[in-house]
Amino acid sequence: EPEVTQTPSHQVTQMGQEVILRCVPISNHLYFYWYRQILGQKVEFLVSFYNNEISEKSEIFDDQFSVERPDGSNFTLKIRSTKLEDSAMYFCASRDRGIFYEQYFGPGTRLTVT
Amino acid sequence: TQLLEQSPQFLSIQEGENLTVYCNSSSVFSSLQWYRQEPGEGPVLLVTVVTGGEVKKLKRLTFQFGDARKDSSLHITAAQPGDTGLYLCAGRLLWMKTSYDKVIFGPGTSLSVIP
Numbered sequence: 001e002p003e004v005t006q007t008p009s010h011q012v013t014q015m016g017q018e019v020i021l022r023c024v025p026i027s028n029h030l031y032f033y034w035y036r037q038i039l040g041q042k043v044e045f046l047v048s049f050y051n052n053e054i055s056e057k058s059e060i061f062d063d064q065f066s067v068e069r070p071d072g073s074n075f076t077l078k079i080r081s082t083k084l085e086d087s088a089m090y091f092c093a094s095r096d097r098g099i100f101y102e103q104y105f106g107p108g109t110r111l112t113v114t
Numbered sequence: 115t116q117l118l119e120q121s122p123q124f125l126s127i128q129e130g131e132n133l134t135v136y137c138n139s140s141s142v143f144s145s146l147q148w149y150r151q152e153p154g155e156g157p158v159l160l161v162t163v164v165t166g167g168e169v170k171k172l173k174r175l176t177f178q179f180g181d182a183r184k185d186s187s188l189h190i191t192a193a194q195p196g197d198t199g200l201y202l203c204a205g206r207l208l209w210m211k212t213s214y215d216k217v218i219f220g221p222g223t224s225l226s227v228i229p
Contacts, residue, residue, distance in 0.1 A: 004156075035219075043157065043202065043219040056216050091156050100145045100164060101206055101217055105156035 002026045004106035006092050012112045013082055021077045021109045023092030032075045033093040033103060034067065036060065043091070049075065082113045117141070118220035120203060126226040130192050135223040137203035138185045146186050146205035148177055151222070157202055193227045200224050 005024045013019050025032050034046040047057040049067055066078045075094075079086055089110050093103040119138045127133055137146070145164050149157035161170050163179035163186060170177045174197075176189040190197055204219040 042221045043204075045216055045218070048216065058216075089154075093156075100147075100162045102147060102159055102162050103217065104159060105149075108154070108156050110154070 002028075004092055004094055004104055006090075006106035006109050008109060009107065010110045010112070012114065015084055015113055016081050019079050019082055019111065021079075021090050021092075021111070023075045023077075023106055024073050025075055025092065025094030026096075026104055027073070029094035029096050029104075031055075031095045031097075032067075032069070033095075034077045035091045035093060035105075036088045037091065037108075038088045046077075046090075079111075082111075084113050087111055087113045117207065117218050118203060118205070120201075120220040120223050122223060123221070124224045124226075126228065127193055129194060129227055129229050132189065132191050133193055133225070134187055134189045135201055135225070136185065136187050137220055139207065141184065141207045143179075143183045143186075143205045143207055146179065146183075146203060147217075148186070148188055149202040149204060151200040151202060152198075153200075157204075190225075193225075195227045195229050198225060198227050 007022045011019055032049040035043050036046055037043045045058050047061045047067055048055045064080045068076050089108045091108045092106040095103045121136050147162050148160045150160055151157040161177045163177055166181045166183045168179040174191045178187045200222040202219055202222045204217050206217055
């Protein structure tokens with residue numbers, strides 16, 4: 001069964017460093033997402049991406065964040081200058097063109113900023 | 115203020131018991147999904163409900179969508195330890211039609227089934 005994959009599973013970085021989180025969505029999906037979940041808290045929407053551009057972003061997704069689909073398979077989230085409060089699980093999700101917004105999530109990347 | 119509320123927040127039951135968890139909003143959903151999330155993993159899609167009054171069954175799990183599409187419930191029959199996890203509801207609220215692609219998650223119900 002097709003699945004969303006994410007790398008790395010765990011990333012430790014120092015405050016102020018840049019990190020790139022990688023995702024490979026399900027191959028025939030057209031809509032891509034990043035979510036964040038701080039430990040013990042709810043899943044929070046960051047950004048959605050369709051047709052090679054951001055379709056929507058939340059207040060969390062400020063100038064420090066960017067997304068890119070550099071080729072036909074990868075979808076990346078870059079944090080330019082990490083802060084302690086960026087420590088969280090980051091989930092990538094994708095969906096097809098169906099109207100019910102059924103998203104399929106990857107296993108997540110645990111980002112630890114020290 | 116939570117757009118989606120879930121109750122209870124925590125639930126601990128013995129294996130074999132039945133349980134129901136709830137997802138509520140003051141607004142109408144255009145569609146609603148239930149996910150299960152295990153610690154350190156991504157949410158796994160269980161079901162989508164769309165039509166008011168809809169009931170869907172997935173083995174021992176029964177999902178119901180309220181007639182007004184403002185609430186949903188998940189009922190588990192004869193819970194097993196493998197049902198342990200965080201149950202999340204998520205969906206698009208109808209007033210979000212101008213919000214192109216955003217799905218809102220509830221805070222989740224953390225279920226623990228004790229052998």
